[in-house]
Amino acid sequence: MSGPPSTPERYISRDESNIPSPTQQNPSSPKYEPRQPIRLNTEDVQSINRRRSFTPNHENRSSSHMTFFYKENLKELSKLQEELTRKKARLDTSRDEMNSLKSKVETVEFKMNNLKEDKQLKVRQIGLKQNELNSLDQDHQLKTQFMQNGFDLELKQIEGKYSNELGEVESRFKFEIQQVEFEKVQRLKEEKDHLLEKIQTINDEVSNNDNTVSQLKLELDKKYAMSKETWMLEFQEEWKNITASNQSMIKDINDLSQEIDESLSNELDQSKNKCGDLQEELSILEKKINEKNLYKTSISVQIDTVKEETEQTVRQRKELNEYISNSKNELVQINDILIKEETMRRKLHNEIQEFRGNIRVYCRIRPPLENEPQDVSHIHVSKFDNRNGSQAIEINKEDRNSKFLFDKVFDTKETNQEVFQEVCQLIQSSLDGYNVCIFAYGQTGSGKTYTMMNNSDGVIPMTLDHIFDWTRLLKERGWNYSFEAQFVEIYNEQIVDLLRTFNPDPGPKKYEIRHDTKSRRTSITNVTSIKLETRAMVNTILKTANRMKSIAATNANERSSRSHSVFTIKIHGTNSTTGETCDGILNLVDLAGSERIETSNVTGDRLRETQNINRSLSCLGDVIYALNGNDMKHIPFRNSKLTYLLQHSLIGDSKTLMFVNVSPSSGQLKETLNSLRFASKVNSTKINQK
């Protein structure tokens, strides 16, 4: 058996067919038209066999029995040959068909590969799109991030809005792509599986039964052609749709991106502007906030400082309150002590005063007046003798030296204040409840009134200042004081009320001295007695008394020098704490001029005046002298109005001070010596306290 003749007509090469090779196939231009399979009919096969029967054959020529056999069975052979030829032709056809089918399968596989490549390309394209979308998304996210970082809430809302839209588009796009991709892959897989199944079926049929091959081939051809056409149409349609959809999506994305860019750029600009404005406002506000913070910090510091100060003040106040309450307690204790000490002080003070003598005599030399010789060398004042507690004054007259000792001598230069320093101790005794008499004795013009009454610094004004100050001080120690004042003049042994103008009935009255022996109190009937409540009132009283004196002087020619003026202060003190009481009487007496005692050479009224002055001054001397004796019953108090008036202020524990005022004038030496002798006699007297 020889092999089948090679018939170029039955084997169609790939190059001759119009099936595109995998490399030739262009997915974007699917114009592939598969070649129709070659179909051989019976005439074609007989024609072929006829041509073969007339062709010279070397086998026929070499074998004669074969020729015979041929001749015998020529018809049969030719029939068989024809049959064989037909079968061979059929086989060839089947083989061709097989090959054709194989090539079709290859083509299908090739197409499948192409489709896979298409799919991969599409996937890559989708990936690129996805990358673009991702980059867009990233860009958008960057913008959004930038805006989120820099912009306010409004900007965030806009960003959110577009982010949502973009997200929707993206998710829609992704979803659609995934859907298409999934559907396409599924369909291709199904088709591939379907085709593979068919191939397998065909292969099985070919291997099992050659007869069915042609039928199957025909069916397959038909189905394949149909499915191919359908698939191609569908694929083309689908491809167009996908392309259109992609382009539409790309366009949408571009439009959307553009729209987003435009709208965002506008809004971005606006927002940037707004942001700029807001940043300016923010920086201003930040500055203000910083300033406010600084202010707040400084205020906080101040508040803290004030708080600390307040706390410190509260602490100090508490401490102070404690200190005050302690002090109050201490004060109460101190007050108790002071009250006791005051009682003690009074006792001691009195003892000292008594030790110094209940009768004291101070000599005072006034300075020379302008119209007097300024030479005072005839008067010599010694230093105070501490051992004896006395001071000496020496008068040199006509080479005779007379020396007198006194409790104190005030020289010409010593002032009223210095004088009062010494007087003050006796004033204090009167406030302690003792009777005190202070006399100013001396010739006319020797300085008595200046010592006793001089404005503001005389003994009387200074005494009043002192008692007002002292009573204010003693109030803290429980003492309350009241004062009554009388101011009388004894002229010609008659009492004149110098304060009568204060009396509601200022007419002439009879003034009589009355003594209460039990209480040892002296009073003058009808005399004006004024309560001393203020310092101003005292000034008024003193001025009124001086005025009354000057009226009398005008009427009676220098009467002031010829009368004794007695300023009496009755002192009453009670201590509400201790229940103590004290009653003292202070008499401040400006005596009439002493020179008239011996030198007056007058008659009539003047004589009577002189006699009265002499008597009263002499009587005062006698009384003081008698006070030193033992016979207290025969003290001549009644010999003069003055001594009678001052009776209770001179006896007992009373204190008496006599100033002997002297003139420094050499022309007045005789009167000066007389005054000093009189005073010296008084100075040697001690009051008998029995």
Ligand SMILES: Nc1ncnc2c1ncn2[C@@H]1O[C@H](COP(=O)(O)OP(=O)(O)OP(=O)(O)O)[C@@H](O)[C@H]1O
């Ligand atoms: N210590 C003194 N310092 C300065 N001047 C004084 C002093 N003493 C007295 N005088 C002045 O001397 C003059 C006479 O004094 P003053 O009137 O006091 O005397 P007198 O003794 O009261 O007289 P009379 O008895 O007439 O009242 C007054 O001008 C007075 O100012």
